[in-house]
Amino acid sequence: MNDTHHAAPPSTLLDVARQAGVSPSTVSRILNGTARVSDDKRDAVLAAIAHMKFAPNQMAQGLKKGRSMTIGIVVQDISSPFFDESLRGVDDGLKGTGYASVIVSGHWNAQEEEDRIRLLLARKVDGIILLSGRISDQSVLDFSQQRPIVSTGRQIATHNAIGFKMDNEYGAYLAVRHLIELGHRRIAFVAGPSNNSDAAERLTGYEKALREADIALDPKLMAEGDFHEASGMLAMNHLFDTQQQFTAVFAANDLSAYGVRLCLYRKGIRVPDDISLVGFDDLPGSSYTTPPLTTIRQPLYDIGRIATEALLALINGEAVQAAIPPLELVVRETTRRVR
Structure with missing residues (x-):
């Protein structure tokens, strides 16, 4: 013979009211934070809610509030x-x-x-x-x-x-200043799309850091991407095809940096021994790239x-x-x- 166990039906607002010895409207007003009742009544209602594991119907409460x-x-x-x-x-x-x-x-x-x-x-x-x-x-x-x-x-x-x-200009400035402090002066930039405001601000930060260090801006070291991995790889291929010389790369976001890293790997260029690389975002995967990526953390x-x-x-x-x-x-x- 099989025993059949039925789960108890969920407690209702009326059950809580009976347990606490108050009216259902009082329970409702206490739940909504609009009741002016004695501490004893409020404590009795809260005790009943805890004892009966009462969970208010959020959707129903929402509908009452429109x-x-x-x-x-x-x-x-x-x-x-x-x-x-x-x-x-x-x-x-x-x-x-x-x-x-x-x-x-x-x-x-x-x-x-x-x-x-x-x-x-x-x-x-x-x-x-x-x-x-x-x-x-x-x-x-x-x-x-x-x-x-x-x-x-x-x-x-x-x-x-x-x-x-977020202060994208400041973030890009931090990235490029870090490379400059490491002695880099030929710093390539894989930019974001020209019609994106975040990308434009990161370009401004790149330019500001170079200007403060008295490093001339070289447009040939800049290649536009679209914030995706493939564009980072294509941008790097373009820089190599045009025979640009650089010791570091700042990518406008981490996904672009992943593409840059793949391009360098395929060309047998070591990171960071031959070329340093900085991204922007600090995506979860950036801690696990080979090697782990230096980047600007966005919260x-x-x-x-x-x-x-x-x-x-x-x-x-x-x-x-x-x-x-x-x-x-x-x-x-x-x-x-x-x-």
């Missing part, structure tokens, strides 16, 4: 490890809040980003996180009239829209977590008090003093 309990997230490339780290921060920022996320991709296309934001608004999300992107600040402000928006890669601050921006996880906390504050009508940690140079094993 909320969907979802937030929209617009990334540019779902397959990129850059966005993986930020999304991990978003996910941790949502833990315990009752919110779920809806993730869409803008593919670095302003029109597509706007279409995706409209799609999220049509799904009645309570707010939107825009991780980088090409749409204008004005478009972000226009959309924020409908729902709160937190965006990275830009500086805006209104009652319904907040932007967090990608923190960006996602802080953006989420800021959005939830906007949704709840609270003041946003958050700041992104600064960029920093992480010295590993792809740089050494020039011979």
Whole structure:
């Protein structure tokens, strides 16, 4: 004869009220933080909740407040490890809040980003996180009239829209200054796409570090990439095909640096013995390249977590008090003093 065990049905708000000896409306108001009750009643309700392992229905509570309990997230490339780290921060920022996320991709296309934001608004999300992107600040402000928006890669601050921006120029400056301090003067630069603001700022930082060291800028040492591995390899091939002489390379992001590293490996050029290499981002894989990559660390996880906390504050009508940690140079094993 088989014994059949049935799981006990989940406790309800009415069960908690009976256990605590109060009305269901009192329990509801205590959960919502709106009840003015004696400490004894509040303690009795909290004890009953703990004893009965009562879990409020977050969706039902959201509907009562006119909320969907979802937030929209617009990334540019779902397959990129850059966005993986930020999304991990978003996910941790949502833990315990009752919110779920809806993730869409803008593919670095302003029109597509706007279409995706409209799609999220049509799904009645309570707010939107825009991780980088090409749409204008004005478009972000226009959309924020409908729902709160937190965006990275830009500086805006209104009652319904907040932007967090990293100092890309300073990060690139740190990278190139590190190479200069190691004695390098012929420093090649694998840039990002010319129509990308982050790439433009990193170019400015590269130029600033050279200028401060009285090193003449040589346009022949610069090759444009697109922030992907293949472009780093192609950029290096171009520099070698045009017979440029250099002892170090600064790549505008880690993915490009991976491509640079592969090109150097195939040509039998040792890193860092023959050529030093610096990236930008500090992706998780950069600690495990051969050799481990010297790079500029962006706090990608923190960006996602802080953006989420800021959005939830906007949704709840609270003041946003958050700041992104600064960029920093992480010295590993792809740089050494020039011979």
